[in-house]
Amino acid sequence: MSSEQNTGSEVAGQVPMIELRHVEKHFGDLHVLRDINLKVGKGEVLVVIGPSGSGKSTMCRTINRLETIDSGEILIDGKPLPEEGRELAAARAELGMVFQSFNLFAHRTILDNVTMGPIEVQGVPRKEAEESAMALLERVGVAEQAAKVPAQLSGGQQQRVAIARSLAMHPKAMMFDEPTSALDPEMINEVLEVMVELARGGMTMVVVTHEMSFARRVANRVVFMADGTIMEEGSPDEFFDHPTTERARDFLDSIKGH
């Protein structure tokens, strides 16, 4: 549970932080994940892109079992992801998750949102939890909003609080499920800046996003998904400049049009 962050990218022979092996999932008749194999190394920043309905969000959500899988294996730091109970909760506590719609606890203050996990899950004394929460809120630039409730904040501010809430648990890795898709354009950058900071600090990150500038700046690797499979993966420059598949080229053209 230590938050010491190693700085480099993947070291050969090291156990990957997140590993998916032959993951399959159906929603009724829909085959949403087809034989997904993926490794995310410690300190690596992986960006997942793809058209809507490609399964990218679903894949991201399987990593902390917000979505179950039909078959295959998910390993976190070399250990299989538990299926239920305390073990699952403990595993989730070590993985941060940031949602498209922020999902801050609507009935609690900003400060309470950030301290809830440490106090209730890790048993950190309230005073200590509040001090480190304030430090985190400072870091993401919303410390002066600590006493407000989520609905009083802008979308961008809420998303930064959501990131702080995850960070408060000192996660080994963080997943971002389209973190800027619900934001007004002028708020996207303030959230991306926080994410860039995190990436530079060595956090292991899986980011589902369409923000190509972000991907180019910090991603170690880009994965392109369509129809539930990983169609292509490579370095950001490789992928964005020389996509090899037709699907990827079409998709890149369509989002460039914006």
Next chain:
Amino acid sequence: MSAQTTSMRDALYEAPGPKTRRRILIGTVIAGILVCLLVFLVVRQFYVTGQLSPKYWSFFTRPTTWRFLWDGFLGTLKVAAVAGAISLVLGLVLMLCRTSHLKALNVPARIVIEFFRGVPSLLLVYFFFLVVPQYGIKMSSFWMITLPVGLAASGVLAEVFRAGVNAVPKGQVEAAMSLGMRPSKITFKIVLPQAIRFVIPSLISQFVVVVKDTTVAYVVSYPDLLQNARVLISNYDALVSTYFVIAVIYIIVNYLINRAAVTVSRRTGVKIIK
């Protein structure tokens, strides 16, 4: 009760793992046995008290029994329909007065609405049954039950209509004003037609309240379903079976009305105001 209810109550739980699945299975078996036991005990109680004896149930095979109950049901429907119509009209008028800018209109409307929402319909029934005749006003038993039920519902409907009016987007009024429409025209041509669409499911579900309120018709001796059932009971001395059947009829009728409200609400995407 909607599809959303079901999904949300499932969302409280994780997709179960193997241990949880086993626990749920064991719980299901135990609970299933307990529920069966409960049903058995109820039926047994009917049996040991002799209430399952054919003499209490056989007259339900006679067409005359059902014709008599049907007459009563028609009586219930007649009261409910007329009371419903009264409450619609009066509710609309009360709402228009309540939302008026004239103090002389909205203050009395507020008082009337609060009054009808705040008194039990039974008290209004006693008013028409016992008090009104003291002033030499003669009323048929039909109106003695229909008027109070309608009045009681009108207070609630006024508030339902008001919620509907509030649900009409402000932009609609602004657009109409920018076209130079007069306020009264805006109310009747723009706001009301939309507001009424917003409240249709709520109106349907309020009809359940009206149907329930009609059951006190026996107080004024109006032959509705419950009153006719009481006649049956005195003829056949079959109290438990008759009340059981009548209760089931009321439950089914009201259940169907509620279902209709939910169906319309889902089809039109309009919420039911409670």
Next chain:
Amino acid sequence: MGISELWATYGGMYLQALLTTWAMTAVSYVIAMALAVLITVMRVCPIRPLRVLGDFYVQVFRNIAGICLLIIIVYALPNLGLTLPYRTCVIVATVLLVSAFGSENFMSGINTIGIGQIEAARSIGLGFSQTLRLVVIPQALRSAVLPMTNLAIACLLTTAIGSQVPLSPPELTGLVSYINTRTTGGIATFLISALGYVGTALVIGFVGNRIDRKVRILR
């Protein structure tokens, strides 16, 4: 009969009737809320027979008319071997009706919580009971305040079914019938009782609104 004469003769009975109505309302409401919680737990638990039983309970008691239910409890249950005092009958009927609607209110309270709130709770490592205690129940309770206020008023009005059985002392509605079958009491007999109900309803509404404003969740 003039108001002063009416009050001189029956004033004490009115006060007693008001107290009876209040007492029956309070007792019924408290029991009904406890029962509503239990029914709601049954309806959301993953054990199917309990869910079905809970749903069935709610459908039966939200669709049956109060008078019909009371008559069954008073006149039919003794034939099945269960005889209750009249006052208890009224309270039992009110509790059954109000608890069904109370459970519906709790269910829609749960519905206003987004799935996202629960997913967020899981994501920070909260277990099932922690998620319920810290996120689901507080949010559901807060958004149930206004519906539960209206239900308290409905509970008050439901106790008027007590006029259909011989209660002593009678409650507010029964008293109007009691007086007018003995004397021509006139409109005042009705207005005094009505005032008792409307005044009580206004107070309940006022308190409920105050609580709601304090705990309402901004979304």
